[in-house]
Amino acid sequence: VTEFDFDGRSIRFTAGQSVGAALLSAGVRSWRTTRRGGRPRGIFCGIGVCYDCLIIVDGVPNERACLRPATAGLAVRSQTGTGHDDLAS
Amino acid sequence: VARVVIIGAGIVGAACAYFCARRGLTVTVLDRTAVAAGTTGGGEGNVLLSDKAPGPELTMALRSARLWLELAGSLGADTLELEHKGGLVVAATAAALAALHAFADEQRHAGIDSERLDPAALRTAEPHLARDLAGGVFYPADLQVQPMLAAARLLAESGAGLRLGCEAVGLRLDHEQVTGVRTSDGVIPADYVVNAAGAWGSRLGERFDAPVPVLPRRGFVLVTEPLPPLIRHKVYTADYVANVASDDAALQTSSVIEGTRAGTVLIGASRERVGFDKTTAIPVVRQLAAQAVRVFPVLAGVNLIRVYAGFRPYCPDHLPIVGPDPRVPGLLHACGHEGAGIGLAPATGELIAALIAGAEPSIDPAPFAPDRLVGAPL
Numbered sequence: 001v002t003e004f005d006f007d008g009r010s011i012r013f014t015a016g017q018s019v020g021a022a023l024l025s026a027g028v029r030s031w032r033t034t035r036r037g038g039r040p041r042g043i044f045c046g047i048g049v050c051y052d053c054l055i056i057v058d059g060v061p062n063e064r065a066c067l068r069p070a071t072a073g074l075a076v077r078s079q080t081g082t083g084h085d086d087l088a089s
Numbered sequence: 090v091a092r093v094v095i096i097g098a099g100i101v102g103a104a105c106a107y108f109c110a111r112r113g114l115t116v117t118v119l120d121r122t123a124v125a126a127g128t129t130g131g132g133e134g135n136v137l138l139s140d141k142a143p144g145p146e147l148t149m150a151l152r153s154a155r156l157w158l159e160l161a162g163s164l165g166a167d168t169l170e171l172e173h174k175g176g177l178v179v180a181a182t183a184a185a186l187a188a189l190h191a192f193a194d195e196q197r198h199a200g201i202d203s204e205r206l207d208p209a210a211l212r213t214a215e216p217h218l219a220r221d222l223a224g225g226v227f228y229p230a231d232l233q234v235q236p237m238l239a240a241a242r243l244l245a246e247s248g249a250g251l252r253l254g255c256e257a258v259g260l261r262l263d264h265e266q267v268t269g270v271r272t273s274d275g276v277i278p279a280d281y282v283v284n285a286a287g288a289w290g291s292r293l294g295e296r297f298d299a300p301v302p303v304l305p306r307r308g309f310v311l312v313t314e315p316l317p318p319l320i321r322h323k324v325y326t327a328d329y330v331a332n333v334a335s336d337d338a339a340l341q342t343s344s345v346i347e348g349t350r351a352g353t354v355l356i357g358a359s360r361e362r363v364g365f366d367k368t369t370a371i372p373v374v375r376q377l378a379a380q381a382v383r384v385f386p387v388l389a390g391v392n393l394i395r396v397y398a399g400f401r402p403y404c405p406d407h408l409p410i411v412g413p414d415p416r417v418p419g420l421l422h423a424c425g426h427e428g429a430g431i432g433l434a435p436a437t438g439e440l441i442a443a444l445i446a447g448a449e450p451s452i453d454p455a456p457f458a459p460d461r462l463v464g465a466p467l
Contacts, residue, residue: 035315035352051394062314062392081317082314082315082316082317082352084314084316084391085317087316087317087319087387087391088317088318088319
């Protein structure tokens with residue numbers, strides 16, 4: 001099965017797709033909110049430059065969805081803010 | 090009214106423009122690229138007293154820190170991103186701590202406040218610091234500004250004419266007296282010309298037949314992804330002071346770590362004499378990152394998003410070159426501030442303006458006078 005989990009939902013993908021492309025194909029437009037305004041973000045440049053499409057993959061925040069290859073069984077989670085709230089004192 | 094042409098739109102050129110304009114001089118600033126695109130843009134925005142031993146540089150730094158506070162008062166601290174961050178110098182070993190205490194005691198006699206922190210107090214000041222440090226010293230008067238923003242703000246406030254993308258190629262002289270600057274866009278008339286070209290001050294001096302011994306020392310700064318506020322002060326290790334004061338050409342690194350308003354953490358500081366080569370050196374990046382994690386273990390799981398390099402304009406006696414060139418009447422130098430140019434810029438600009446206007450300077454100009462270095466080998 002070529003699927004990964006996104007916030008509890010199964011996302012199908014084809015070989016060679018990025019996490020971001022698979023999410024877009026499944027109709028998911030945004031998966032992060034900005035640090036200050038809480039605004040929604042998803043794919044913008046699509047080529048790894050703009051850092052807008054940040055997402056949590058297997059517990060690691062700030063992965064670029066447009067660069068991260070989709071693989072079966074990934075645990076992908078939407079991200080809030082820096083994704084590093086656990087570090088705050 | 091005397092016409093002043095300042096070459097270099099970095100922080101030093103901007104401060105010279107601002108203070109010259111305040112004295113009623115007519116000011117033009119030119120830069121071969123853009124505002125803060127050279128030495129200034131490769132720095133961190135340090136306004137430090139903590140790293141300076143008593144002497145002329147500290148005198149200039151004290152005057153400059155006071156001017157930065159006045160500028161924040163008149164222009165608005167937010168428009169410069171000026172922060173009363175305070176510097177925290179940490180020592181890993183008892184020997185390093187003893188040396189740090191002795192240094193702070195000397196500085197106290199010169200008017201620099203500081204406070205000794207034991208390991209428990211260190212943890213209160215910076216909760217994420219490594220637990221095994223021997224102690225530290227806190228310097229409440231260390232400041233931070235956003236150097237590019239500050240340079241742009243001072244230039245705008247000065248009302249100076251700004252010529253960007255305009256390169257100085259030589260001087261126009263009449264009976265050895267400066268009457269203008271020859272540029273890629275033609276001659277700009279001037280009664281005084283100020284060399285504020287930062288790390289390129291030596292190259293510019295050569296074009297004016299007035300060489301000054303300024304050498305670039307490369308420093309890398311690492312930038313992390315944005316994080317929640319973790320690091321409150323400008324934190325650096327005690328060996329930074331020794332490295333800045335060193336004459337060694339080989340690579341030296343110490344840790345300088347601080348958070349920014351944008352959430353990123355900046356990690357420095359390396360020093361290497363490699364000419365104007367900006368190629369990213371991965372071993373240096375690795376070493377800086379490892380040292381930062383040693384001081385702040387919380388950074389171990391954090392990504393870097395960017396690395397930038399800058400050139401610290403280094404003079405053989407570690408003092409900036411500020412004042413009139415004895416060989417070319419009308420030419421002044423304001424460069425060679427090493428890694429302290431942001432901090433020292435206002436006092437430099439104030440001094441240049443006073444020297445041009447024939448007014449009483451606020452600090453003794455003699456230790457910075459170009460005379461001392463004319464003819465000195467690079």
